[in-house]
Amino acid sequence: xxxxxxxxxxxxxxxxxxxxxxxxxxxRTVRIAFEATAFAAAIGLxxxxxxxxxxxxxxxxxxxxxxxxxRVPPVALGQVLWLLLWPDSQWGGGPLAGLGWIYTLNxxxxxxxLLALPVVVALTVAAVQTVPAGLLEQAAAxxxxxxxLGMLALREARTGVLAAIIxxxxxxxxxxxxxxxxxxxxxxxxxxxxxxxxxNGGGEDARAVAYGIVLLGLFLVLASxxxxxxxxxxxxxxxxxx
Numbered sequence: 001x002x003x004x005x006x007x008x009x010x011x012x013x014x015x016x017x018x019x020x021x022x023x024x025x026x027x028r029t030v031r032i033a034f035e036a037t038a039f040a041a042a043i044g045l046x047x048x049x050x051x052x053x054x055x056x057x058x059x060x061x062x063x064x065x066x067x068x069x070x071r072v073p074p075v076a077l078g079q080v081l082w083l084l085l086w087p088d089s090q091w092g093g094g095p096l097a098g099l100g101w102i103y104t105l106n107x108x109x110x111x112x113x114l115l116a117l118p119v120v121v122a123l124t125v126a127a128v129q130t131v132p133a134g135l136l137e138q139a140a141a142x143x144x145x146x147x148x149l150g151m152l153a154l155r156e157a158r159t160g161v162l163a164a165i166i167x168x169x170x171x172x173x174x175x176x177x178x179x180x181x182x183x184x185x186x187x188x189x190x191x192x193x194x195x196x197x198x199x200n201g202g203g204e205d206a207r208a209v210a211y212g213i214v215l216l217g218l219f220l221v222l223a224s225x226x227x228x229x230x231x232x233x234x235x236x237x238x239x240x241x242x
Contacts, residue, residue, distance in 0.1 A: 048124025069118030078181030127160025
């Protein structure tokens with residue numbers, strides 16, 4: 001118990017005194033999480049809405065692919081990216097070797113984006129499918145087509161969509177496996193979660209606990225803000241003929 005108390009006390013000291021490495025990795029974690037979530041949302045929200053409101057042959061297969069993506073081990077994804085980004089091997093460099101991203105922040109952001117993308121798509125589809133079909137049919141009868149119909153579906157499903165963004169943000173903040181493969185554990189291309197794993201494995205208990213506090217604090221604050229937005233009073237909207 002004393003070891004736990006000592007570790008917690010030292011960790012709190014590192015956090016409250018603004019330890020340079022803790023601050024640096026915390027800010028980098030926020031940047032990576034927001035950028036990866038933004039990229040995933042920019043791609044995943046339109047795709048999720050489209051899959052939610054349209055019906056076409058092969059739709060179930062596409063949905064199954066994104067649902068399967070929810071369960072892809074981060075380490076496995078990281079290994080695939082490593083092979084794609086690795087600049088040299090006996091078979092030549094990977095298809096993405098020319099980017100020069102291996103072991104850089106860009107590789108980490110790409111990995112976290114790919115991990116968050118299936119979360120956004122799958123949960124957005126589920127949210128859009130809860131919108132009453134009659135509402136969308138009425139909107140279509142009033143002239144809503146394509147993007148306008150999609151915007152209506154997105155607006156009506158915004159509670160579930162914000163839940164998707166919260167989940168994606170959590171994935172981008174905490175997933176560590178891919179970071180350890182294409183980034184570094186304690187360098188300029190890392191997350192607090194990866195640093196936590198490295199310090200914990202190296203016996204640096206105080207720093208490990210400090211990064212744990214940082215991760216919990218970051219996600220609680222971000223999730224709280226998004227939850228407040230999620231719970232705002234909903235209003236209905238219908239397009240009208242001009």
